[in-house]
Amino acid sequence: MIRIKNVYYMLAYAFQTLNEAEFRSIQAEEFKNLHDLMAAILIRGIGNQIKRGLHRDYIGQTEATSNLRGKIDVTNSIKQNTLLARRMVCHYDQFSENTPLNQILKTTMLLLVRYGDVKEDNRKGLRKLTLFFQSVETLHPHSINWSAIIYHRNNATYKMLINICQLVIKGLLLTTETGKYKMKEYLDDQQMHRLYEKFILGYFKKEYPHFSANASYIEWNVDDGMTDFLPAMKTDITLIDGSKTLIIDAKYYGRTLQTNPLFNSKSIISGNLYQIFTYVKNKDRDGSGNVSGVLLYAKTDEEITPDNDYIIGGNRFSVKTLDLGADWNSIVKQLSEVAALM
Incomplete structure (x- = not known):
């Protein structure tokens, strides 16, 4: 926890x-x-x-008043019979602290x-x-x-x-x-997921200033220039150091592995792996192998904790976990090991 x-x-x-x-x-x-x-x-x-x-900001106000100001609403003044009380419905802006x-x-x-x-x-x-x-x-x-x-x-x-x-x-x-x-x-997990992503990006921006750290978009490596209807690819964290790029996909889930009930086996969540694979392969347009990808999961209470590296088609893909229940020095050490994957 x-x-x-x-x-x-x-x-x-x-x-x-x-x-x-x-x-x-x-x-x-x-x-x-x-x-x-x-x-x-x-x-x-x-x-x-x-x-x-x-x-403070200008906030729109509407009231029936004898002190005419702003825009006079004759129609509503007649409907509300404000004329009998020598008042008119007025719309005006008031500079106020009552802002959203x-x-x-x-x-x-x-x-x-x-x-x-x-x-x-x-x-x-x-x-x-x-x-x-x-x-x-x-x-x-x-x-x-x-x-x-x-x-x-x-x-x-x-x-x-x-x-x-x-x-x-x-x-x-x-x-x-x-x-x-x-x-x-x-x-809840949704808000922690958002915070987790922002934290990882903010950490590398501050502690590794020699990296260029951003949540950047990746263009599709298409052959004919046609990109109509292709979804946008925006990374959680992209680290660039010279010719090398590391794409980090931060995941905060209740589980890090999926179960195949037919074979009673566990594996990395398919969609997560396909996503990071797509990011890396489209980023590495010339097939240099200088682009790597990491699925960085927040540690759960599952018995098995993924800590694997794979070479697929010339690019390295890693699946790591970050133990947010550890003391802060341990978290710093874990993040330095992620940075070393660059």
Whole structure:
């Protein structure tokens, strides 16, 4: 089972903002659970954002008022009989802190306060921060349109905070049969998979700066130039060092092997191997053999742990596991062995 402190390190590499000075004190703390870790990160991050100033934007408002402003809605004024009270329905924009970004922050803080297993100091810290959000509304957590959030120069400092909120709401929050909320002890596999990919990429970017590390696209090695309807190939992590390329496909599953019940045998999950094979072969357009591929699984509680290397058609393919339940120094050693496959 993954250690709580290791989750922090994963977050720190996935979101480089956590390596800034104001967050470093978290490294020295011990957390009994993930709720407490998320609370500590938000307390520091939102506190820093308040010092910078909460994001504001023009929010559309509609009201019947005697102080005419914005666009007057004559049709609705007649329908609502506002003229009798010497009022008109007006549509106008108000510069406000009640933006979706601040609404997400407030909603997440209150969820952790009410339903999280958070120590009292952090619970008080979250409550104190919510006082700065009195003019901000809360949201129904499962109605948040995460894909609609757009970052720009004026709100870029919110990106890490919103990612943490997304992990809390999408990865930890459960709705009970009675409609109430409760929080899981660990992130669900889907959110851990996303974090795992970001962590691996962020780790190699920071710790191996001599590599070019990116989540890059691979073009199909077609003979006639026809690529219509071919799916895009985007790698989780591509490392380039001179003429050599290593493509890493990060996998966070409940199992790393598939079972053939007919022969009672286990093998690497077919789709995963076909995927990395396709990436490598299309990347190695001239057949140089300088492109390799790795399936990097997060270790599960299965008895058999894949640790294999294959040479197929002149390219090396490796299947490795990363034990996130080990101490951090061991994880660093395991990742250095992956880098050595370059």
